[in-house]
Amino acid sequence: MVIAPFLLATAAATAVPSPPVATPPNLLLVTLDTTRADAVGAWGASDASTPVLDRLASLGVRFTTALAPAPLTLPSHATLLTGLDPPEHGIRSNGGERLDRRVPTIAAALADAGWATAAVVGSRVLDRRFGLDHGFASYDDRMPAERIGEHGYAERDARAVTDAALVWLADQPRGTPFLLWVHYYDPHAPYTPPAGFGGSGRRAAYLGEVSFVDAELGRLLRALPGGLEDTVVVVAGDHGEALGEHGEEGHGVFLYRSTLEVPLLLAGRGLPAGVVVDRPAGLRSVASTMLRLAGLPGHELARRPALPLSVPGWGTTDGEPLYAEATLPATAYGWAPLRAVVSEGLKYIEAPRPELYDLAADPAEARDLAADRPTDAARLAELLDRRPGGAVGPAPEVDPATRAALVSLGYVDGTSANDGIDPKDGIELLAGLETATKQLRSGDTAAALRRLSALAARNPANAPLQTRLGEALLASGETEAGLAAYRRAAELQPRSEFARRNLGDAMAELGRLDDARAAYREAIDISPRWAPPWLRLADLAPDPGERAAILGRAAEVGVDSLTVYLRLAEAELDANPTASLATCRRIAELDPAAAEGALCEGRARLALGDRLRAGALLRRAAVLGRGTAVGDEAARQLEAMTAADGR
Ligand SMILES: [Zn+2]
Structure with missing residues (x-):
């Protein structure tokens, strides 16, 4: 087996935390979206292929039972960054709330203390408008290709995310510590791993996505300046993924282990190697732990309980109940929301018909003990009721x-x-x-x-x-x-911007264009940087001038979408080829390897009469976009140009 150099660098790590060192460490937080603990080899998946995570876990501290506070991306990430459970930080759903700037985050704490801070996220579900950018000097939530995922959020794959992270890392001056948060979204449905990852069948395809992320994590770790010697690496899943358990596919509805138990590991500077912690750990303790490892134990966020590690003076969450909530049943489906508490090996789920499980005796959570053990059920129910700000009961x-x-x-x-x-x-x-x-x-x-x-x-x-x-x-x-x-x-x-887009589409289909426009504008008001409603508004524009005006406004508000720029350049082409060329350049800035940029610039050069450069650009677009509509279009244009030249 080939061992990556970054892994060799820490092979000498000792079994006790090293003493504090003079230079502050770099911090790398990697979040694995939709990754259930048992999708990773180190957590017992025999059919997974996650050599990087497995090795990293063996070099650090692995938590066998880490629990997400919600089976949903935005609330769970808000918990990771703030150390608070959703009822406390206020982000209860995807797309519904914005993190209050007054809530302390690890990024803000570290930025104040002199760390360079950056985030690279893989999905618009973590768009900066939800406030998780607080404290990050750079928050890269660009989704240039506007690849639309299952729930309508634009996303980008692990390769693009790693590329963006590597660009940021390469720009960092030595000597200034950094916090870098990298979010990989790939394992989220639909399960479409790149060639060479995963096999046939639903679980195999899902594991293929996890495996792809694992490989990209390896690429990221190899680029870490100073490797694990200089860096504290924290890897956490944001929630799991149900693959049919309890009738659920995906995540968000239930609070069972399949969607709440996630991989969690710490490795690198100051951390012991080969430690496995079986005590339940909540993601809410990650922020406090990271600040302590950074050498900032005095920050108010660091004074909260840390992860259950045996470090003198840390104080841990040991024995404290862990909470989780599912609001999606209420916000999306109009059902009762769920809350759960895990304490002393029992899980109690508050629902119209409450449930109680003995997690050790019944790991599949198949035998509901609520009726058989009413005293236990009542004791845990009371824990939930005492939870401050916790009520999410059915609204009247x-x-x-x-x-x-x-x-x-x-x-x-x-x-x-x-x-x-x-x-x-x-x-x-x-x-x-x-x-x-x-x-x-x-x-x-x-x-x-x-x-x-x-x-x-x-x-x-x-x-x-x-x-x-x-x-x-x-x-x-x-x-x-x-x-x-x-x-x-x-x-x-x-x-929901999606509901308004859907309404707009229905109206447009029926020819009720004013109503369609109104619905698209409402979608834009909710999510200004989301390309689809802008593109549809442009489609409904009566002429190229109006179309260019709409798409120009989209570009102004920061819709970093290749399609928007491409369409804008197209609309500008006849009346103003110079402006069109400038727009094309913005595509190349977003993604230098995009065939769209070369095609766009090729057309603009052609309109400006620069046939030599136009030909080279169209050829480049045809090569970059081989096998895609963009590549075909470039080839067609090139052929037309050559034919015209031949006449
Ligand atoms: Zn997620």
């Missing part, structure tokens, strides 16, 4: 007019509509929604509509269900009812 029903008024005033986030369904029952509705979607896609509109109508009667506050119902109604020719369903989906999720 209010009449629609009152609710609309509250929403417009910003008092409620639209999660108030609640059908009170226990997620254990709701999960079946999601399976029904999936079946109906397949029927709709295969053209069996009548069957889909029957199924969706029945589901919507049971669960009217389910936003994705309303969207699909709208689609089925429109496909059946029931225009007004269909649009009403789309509108209801948007009302149910007042902070």
